Amino acid sequence: MSMFESLAIQIVEMLIVLLAAPLLTGFVRKVKARLLRKRGPPVLQPYRDLIKLTKKEAVIAESASWLFRVIPYLVFAATWVAAALVPTFGAGLMFSWSADMIAITALLGSARFFLALAGMDVGTSFGGIGSSREMMFATLAEPAMLMIVFTLALIAGSTQLSTVAAFMLSPAVGLRVSLGLAMVGLVIVAIAENARIPVDNPATHLELTMVHEAMVLEYSGRHLAMIELSAQLKLVLYVSMIACIFVPYGLAPPGAGPRELMIGAAAYFTKLAGAGALLALFETSVAKMRVFRAPDFIGVALMLGLLATLLRFVSREM
Amino acid sequence: MDRLYFDIAHLLAGGLVLTSFMLLYQDRLYALLNTYALQALVLALAVGWQAHIQHAAHLYITAAIAVIFKALVIPFALHRMVAQLGVHREVESVVSLVPTMLAGIALVALSMVVMLRVTEGADPLAREDLAFALSVILLGLLMMVTRSNAVSQVVGFMSLENGLILAAAAAKGMPLVVEISVAFSVLIALIVIGIFLFRIRERFDTVDLQALDDFRGERR
Numbered sequence: 001m002s003m004f005e006s007l008a009i010q011i012v013e014m015l016i017v018l019l020a021a022p023l024l025t026g027f028v029r030k031v032k033a034r035l036l037r038k039r040g041p042p043v044l045q046p047y048r049d050l051i052k053l054t055k056k057e058a059v060i061a062e063s064a065s066w067l068f069r070v071i072p073y074l075v076f077a078a079t080w081v082a083a084a085l086v087p088t089f090g091a092g093l094m095f096s097w098s099a100d101m102i103a104i105t106a107l108l109g110s111a112r113f114f115l116a117l118a119g120m121d122v123g124t125s126f127g128g129i130g131s132s133r134e135m136m137f138a139t140l141a142e143p144a145m146l147m148i149v150f151t152l153a154l155i156a157g158s159t160q161l162s163t164v165a166a167f168m169l170s171p172a173v174g175l176r177v178s179l180g181l182a183m184v185g186l187v188i189v190a191i192a193e194n195a196r197i198p199v200d201n202p203a204t205h206l207e208l209t210m211v212h213e214a215m216v217l218e219y220s221g222r223h224l225a226m227i228e229l230s231a232q233l234k235l236v237l238y239v240s241m242i243a244c245i246f247v248p249y250g251l252a253p254p255g256a257g258p259r260e261l262m263i264g265a266a267a268y269f270t271k272l273a274g275a276g277a278l279l280a281l282f283e284t285s286v287a288k289m290r291v292f293r294a295p296d297f298i299g300v301a302l303m304l305g306l307l308a309t310l311l312r313f314v315s316r317e318m
Numbered sequence: 319m320d321r322l323y324f325d326i327a328h329l330l331a332g333g334l335v336l337t338s339f340m341l342l343y344q345d346r347l348y349a350l351l352n353t354y355a356l357q358a359l360v361l362a363l364a365v366g367w368q369a370h371i372q373h374a375a376h377l378y379i380t381a382a383i384a385v386i387f388k389a390l391v392i393p394f395a396l397h398r399m400v401a402q403l404g405v406h407r408e409v410e411s412v413v414s415l416v417p418t419m420l421a422g423i424a425l426v427a428l429s430m431v432v433m434l435r436v437t438e439g440a441d442p443l444a445r446e447d448l449a450f451a452l453s454v455i456l457l458g459l460l461m462m463v464t465r466s467n468a469v470s471q472v473v474g475f476m477s478l479e480n481g482l483i484l485a486a487a488a489a490k491g492m493p494l495v496v497e498i499s500v501a502f503s504v505l506i507a508l509i510v511i512g513i514f515l516f517r518i519r520e521r522f523d524t525v526d527l528q529a530l531d532d533f534r535g536e537r538r
Contacts, residue, residue: 175329303423311332
């Protein structure tokens with residue numbers, strides 16, 4: 001495949017991820033509202049919110065430093081680059097060869113680091129509490145993520161997402177308990193990282209329980225739009241990553257023709273919709289945990305990651 | 319096909335280790351008992367699969383014993399006991415959850431290091447099952463150490479016994495006489511422990527074993 005073609009696919013993929021991000025969030029909200037027998041806002045509401053926010057004036061606290069203004073763009077850029085590395089409908093991504101899952105974890109980690117800095121920058125107590133809680137969760141979620149990456153790397157022989165997806169499609173994958181453990185662990189990490197319900201409630205503004213919202217409480221206008229968009233992008237990123245690793249069916253192989261790419265895109269949107277519906281169902285069926293119980297929940301992901309790696313070592317010894 | 323046989327055995331034995339961790343994670347007594355029943359069911363599947371691979375008919379009997387006694391009779395009896403004891407249903411643990419989990423992971427790693435070194439050259443299926451069986455045993459011991467409630471200590475003891483059965487099934491099975499006598503000794507242990515539980519409750523109004531330590535004058 002020519003250089004130009006793969007670059008074009010990469011750009012299309014990045015744009016699709018960016019444009020689909022608010023749609024997925026809107027879809028999840030809609031399904032959730034329907035499950036609660038409410039009508040819910042229209043699916044396109046997140047787009048309108050973003051447009052409205054960009055038109056509004058950005059109010060910045062007097063005590064805020066230059067970091068506070070820069071961080072929304074930094075967070076957005078890190079998240080978007082990370083999202084560009086995840087194969088969505090086609091595996092032959094151009095950027096995918098330059099960075100692997102460890103780089104994605106690092107990008108997301110630095111985005112979180114900057115967001116925590118922004119939370120503490122203004123000096124309000126809410127921002128500080130949000131940052132400290134976010135970091136408390138991150139100390140468990142990030143090692144869990146890395147252990148899962150190691151497990152996948154041990155099984156597939158690579159940390160490249162495209163290679164992992166190709167391996168998962170091949171018959172060599174077999175039946176492995178480690179993969180099941182890694183999947184459950186990755187889902188828990190995704191729930192915790194995206195501040196979804198058992199860990200954090202994305203819709204609440206109740207002081208005692210909010211984590212992510214508390215950090216970004218001081219933002220308004222276009223800065224808030226950037227932060228919301230990167231949170232939505234992160235959700236799409238995790239869904240795409242789980243879909244690409246564990247259900248890579250329909251993923252167009254590198255150098256595929258337009259027909260395979262179309263099939264890949266259709267499969268991708270089906271997966272997004274399925275994952276969104278499952279997320280909404282899960283969120284309506286569980287209650288939010290107390291903040292200090294959440295580490296137990298995320299600790300399970302770490303435990304599963306470690307266990308998966310250990311079990312993998314045993315079967316590799318044979 | 320050999321690869322698939324091995325993978326399924328690996329899956330079931332790994333599932334047994336996972337249910338041991340689930341036992342450690344539970345914080346309600348009834349949920350603990352249900353998880354124990356689940357573990358017994360997974361054990362029965364693992365033993366049944368070993369019977370299928372090894373063409374050893376008597377292992378099917380082991381699997382049947384596991385289902386009938388461990389997945390049905392014992393959890394049911396323990397359910398009734400907890401109901402009659404009228405204890406409150408939280409599991410009090412001496413050590414909090416995350417350190418327990420980390421200790422459990424360390425024990426699993428330890429048993430793998432030990433078993434894989436010791437059994438070098440043996441049949442891969444047996445090696446792997448022995449490693450997992452040792453981890454289940456150690457996790458059962460860990461559970462008995464970290465819990466102060468007598469009922470959850472009993473469950474820890476029973477899950478330890480599940481590990482023994484897995485080890486026996488992997489090592490080409492044990493004679494049927496031994497099998498049945500082990501099953502019945504576990505049942506008798508359950509009865510004895512049940513009587514003990516009621517005696518402890520009568521004497522101290524609780525099944526928290528820290529009361530025993532306090533009674534002996536051992537202050538922590």
